[in-house]
Amino acid sequence: MFYGRFAHSIDDKGRLILPSKVRLELGLAIYATRGIDRCLYLYPRSEWERLSEKIHQLPLTNKDARQFRRFFYGEAAELEVDKQGRILIPGYLREYANLVSEAVLIGAEDHLELWNAEAYEQENAALVQNPEALAEKLSTLGIL
Template structure:
């Protein structure tokens, strides 16, 4: 958990906070995320997600689209000696990662956001937080 601001360099490398590096391990998976961000999963968490996605019925158009979205953008990654991850250009383009980024911990994954997109998303979500919380009442939250 947590929120950290870092800059991505001209080669597409981004420093990941050490607390996240420890949780992600040496090898991890990076892919497209929801809401125009990048998701980063520890290898074991990715494998569990992969098993769940395999159970989706391939005869359903939405299931095929969803699995294609995740798998086509996914790649294995590792940290360099400075604790940076090299974000593939396709993911940088998808999430508009150009300079200022926000790295957040969300349960069992890390998300990487363009700072201005994150700030806009957070402001919109914050304004409707009580409505969102109320709608989650049925989830026994």
């Protein structure tokens, strides 16, 4: 399970050092794809395969399903962790999430999200401004 927040820098070559705790959970093969909120989603192989099985069940005759497949898989990449514990994030994924230098890596239960630091601060500020509204939304989903 992934949780927590880690502030990191992305170097000029597009590499990110993974925290050792995260590295152990992820393993050597990491799957990266575009996230819905202009961040990147990082998955360990086991979760990627589990999610892929669910996506595979979506009907090809459904336009929304086809578009989601394109969004999710079309720009995905398998990343390897080097000996220094870094991953090289492809330029097109860095561009999508506006990852230039300062980044935030957050745990999201079965995956990690990699954010532009400023964008994450804005997203998080909006969430914590009104926790009651968030609790109400979660209640309708049966979580609280």
